[in-house]
Amino acid sequence: MVVTGPAKKKVTIPAAEEPTSAPGGEPVTTSRWVEPADGWLAAGILSSGTMLLGPFGAIVLIIGLVKLWRSVKAGTNVRPWSATVIGTFCMIDGMINFLPWSLDTFAHNSVLGRTFITGYGRFFDGAFFLDYNKGALGGVANHSEKMWQLLAVFILMPMRTVSAWAFLQMRTWGLHFMKISGWLYLFLWVGYTMAMSLDFPQRMADSEFGMGWWLFNLFYLSPMFVLPYLYTVDKSKWNR
Amino acid sequence: MHDVLILAGMVVADIAILAVWWFIGSRLVPAEQAPASANAETEKGVPMLHEVLTYVCFFLLAGLIIECMAMFPAILVRFGWS
Numbered sequence: 001m002v003v004t005g006p007a008k009k010k011v012t013i014p015a016a017e018e019p020t021s022a023p024g025g026e027p028v029t030t031s032r033w034v035e036p037a038d039g040w041l042a043a044g045i046l047s048s049g050t051m052l053l054g055p056f057g058a059i060v061l062i063i064g065l066v067k068l069w070r071s072v073k074a075g076t077n078v079r080p081w082s083a084t085v086i087g088t089f090c091m092i093d094g095m096i097n098f099l100p101w102s103l104d105t106f107a108h109n110s111v112l113g114r115t116f117i118t119g120y121g122r123f124f125d126g127a128f129f130l131d132y133n134k135g136a137l138g139g140v141a142n143h144s145e146k147m148w149q150l151l152a153v154f155i156l157m158p159m160r161t162v163s164a165w166a167f168l169q170m171r172t173w174g175l176h177f178m179k180i181s182g183w184l185y186l187f188l189w190v191g192y193t194m195a196m197s198l199d200f201p202q203r204m205a206d207s208e209f210g211m212g213w214w215l216f217n218l219f220y221l222s223p224m225f226v227l228p229y230l231y232t233v234d235k236s237k238w239n240r
Numbered sequence: 241m242h243d244v245l246i247l248a249g250m251v252v253a254d255i256a257i258l259a260v261w262w263f264i265g266s267r268l269v270p271a272e273q274a275p276a277s278a279n280a281e282t283e284k285g286v287p288m289l290h291e292v293l294t295y296v297c298f299f300l301l302a303g304l305i306i307e308c309m310a311m312f313p314a315i316l317v318r319f320g321w322s
Contacts, residue, residue: 054308061305082294089301096308115322119315219300229293231268232286 034079034170034240035071040064042165045088049095049161052116061092079170080237086229090178091164093219098157101149104128108139124215126206127199142203144195148188156184167238175238179230182223189220 033039044061047053068084071077100116107113114132117139121128127142135141140149160181166174196203 048305048308051308052312054310054312058305058309082290085294085301086297089297089304092301092304092308096304111321115319116312116315118322119319120311122319123315219304222297222300225293225296225300229290232289 034168035068035077035084037064037067037071038168040067041084041088041168045092045095049092050099051096052112061088079168082229083170083233084168086226087164087168090222090226091161091168093222094157094160094164094181097152098161101153101157104139105137105149105153108133122208124207124209125196125203127203130202130206142199144199148192148195152188156181156188160185169240170238171240172238175230175233175235179227182227182230185220186223186227189217189223192220193217 035041040060041064044057044059044064046057048057048061050057065084065088068077069081072081072084100120103110103113104117108117118129118132121130121132121140127145128140131141133139133141135143135146137146140146159177163174163177163181167178168174
């Protein structure tokens with residue numbers, strides 16, 4: 001018995017009608033980014049946010065920021081400079097938390113992952129070095145760290161990263177998600193600070209510099225600075 | 241009596257925490273439902289707040305960029321590949 005499936009139908013989807021001119025007759029130019037230099041900004045944030053490509057990514061990021069600053073000085077910018085600074089800060093912060101923790105979650109057996117994570121542990125936080133790869137899930141063995149890590153890798157940090165980019169692109173949902181992820185970040189900060197403080201003798205005292213607690217607190221405080229901005233900014237500008 | 245004092249203290253603390261969140265929540269209007277008049281707040285000293293926050297976040301951003309640039313090279317120089 002030969003079974004033949006239904007003949008494939010060729011479906012032609014008409015192209016979306018796009019306005020070619022504004023009501024006044026002026027041609028409409030559609031741009032991929034809000035600002036022409038946003039490509040530099042995205043490439044710089046994503047590459048330096050990996051931490052592994054940091055030295056190269058930082059150069060691209062600085063070029064992007066300089067271009068955007070010149071645009072502000074020339075008065076040709078669409079996005080406020082404050083939104084550029086705050087969005088960039090939040091996105092790079094999300095990336096540098098997302099990717100290194102992903103290395104520990106998914107790639108703790110790779111040379112690159114082990115080198116970076118245990119090196120960070122020896123410098124700043126002993127939990128990332130002591131008994132490494134000896135826990136049930138591999139990677140960091142400290143239970144509280146592992147719990148925060150999974151929350152960060154699967155929920156908060158990817159959410160923070162995409163919402164910061166949508167915020168930079170002046171999307172309505174970007175502003176909304178920045179607020180949600182800001183509150184979640186506050187939640188993480190309180191819990192993580194408590195975990196770090198309770199395990200201080202094992203984590204900080206065994207690290208080379210012993211200043212990891214201060215280092216992470218400086219940047220994890222970001223919701224304190226960002227939430228007041230998000231709730232007082234002119235919401236009508238985030239309309240894409 | 242000892243337990244009563246502890247439990248009463250707990251209730252007071254819980255009420256205080258709830259009150260703080262009521263205070264915060266009642267002053268934060270979601271963007272999607274904000275009336276047009278909500279933007280009038282931008283004229284009440286908010287530009288100064290934004291300027292300060294922009295400076296703070298710019299310095300934090302500079303710190304993050306330095307961290308991104310230095311971390312992995314420092315690990316490789318100090319400890320080598322693991």
